[in-house]
Amino acid sequence: DAGITQSPRHKVTETGTPVTLRCHQTENHRYMYWYRQDPGHGLRLIHYSYGVKDTDKGEVSDGYSVSRSKTEDFLLTLESATSSQTSVYFCAISPGLARVGSYEQYFGPGTRLTVT
Amino acid sequence: GDSVTQMEGPVTLSEEAFLTINCTYTATGYPSLFWYVQYPGEGLQLLLKATKADDKGSNKGFEATYRKETTSFHLEKGSVQVSDSAVYFCVWTDSWGKLQFGAGTQVVVTP
Numbered sequence: 455d456a457g458i459t460q461s462p463r464h465k466v467t468e469t470g471t472p473v474t475l476r477c478h479q480t481e482n483h484r485y486m487y488w489y490r491q492d493p494g495h496g497l498r499l500i501h502y503s504y505g506v507k508d509t510d511k512g513e514v515s516d517g518y519s520v521s522r523s524k525t526e527d528f529l530l531t532l533e534s535a536t537s538s539q540t541s542v543y544f545c546a547i548s549p550g551l552a553r554v555g556s557y558e559q560y561f562g563p564g565t566r567l568t569v570t
Numbered sequence: 571g572d573s574v575t576q577m578e579g580p581v582t583l584s585e586e587a588f589l590t591i592n593c594t595y596t597a598t599g600y601p602s603l604f605w606y607v608q609y610p611g612e613g614l615q616l617l618l619k620a621t622k623a624d625d626k627g628s629n630k631g632f633e634a635t636y637r638k639e640t641t642s643f644h645l646e647k648g649s650v651q652v653s654d655s656a657v658y659f660c661v662w663t664d665s666w667g668k669l670q671f672g673a674g675t676q677v678v679v680t681p
């Protein structure tokens with residue numbers, strides 16, 4: 455199994471509070487991704503990173519920010535959590551982009567976030 | 571716009587039955603295609619992939635063939651086991667190289 459951990463694994467928070475989720479990898483992969491999984495939507499990309507301090511938006515980035523100060527860590531922050539952000543969040547890593555070399559993405563175990 | 575459509579679940583079948591999950595895509599160019607599987611309580615993992623037309627991906631008894639003429643990538647397994655119960659995602663790469671996921675199909679295999 456690829457060395458990816460996510461923390462916390464479960465979190466309940468109140469509307470309006472800030473929340474930070476952490477993804478940690480031990481594979482030294484260049485690319486890291488944050489997805490959210492909701493019923494009927496599959497996984498949707500929130501943000502991704504292609505190197506230290508290099509990040510870009512995905513299709514559902516509103517209300518989220520990310521940071522990557524080290525190769526191994528990719529943080530997802532909800533500045534002011536809303537109930538619509540209740541979801542399961544997955545981190546993924548890959549050595550390259552899928553288009554270039556059909557690189558596999560390796561997924562973490564997920565974080566279940568509930569915003570009340 | 572570009573997208574992938576897969577059959578809705580849940581798909582319920584008995585052990586040793588034949589499984590097919592349909593997947594069709596609409597995309598410009600020639601995307602790479604994948605099937606990912608998510609077992610209960612876990613993250614996703616790659617099941618198989620195909621990078622060009624007529625490629626056949628296979629793994630763990632599952633197969634899927636990249637059909638450019640029908641823009642399809644249907645997943646098949648000849649004899650399912652209870653351990654195959656999971657959610658299966660048809661996935662393709664967009665023009666930027668990022669993955670685009672179908673909605674997922676839940677498969678339930680009963681003894």
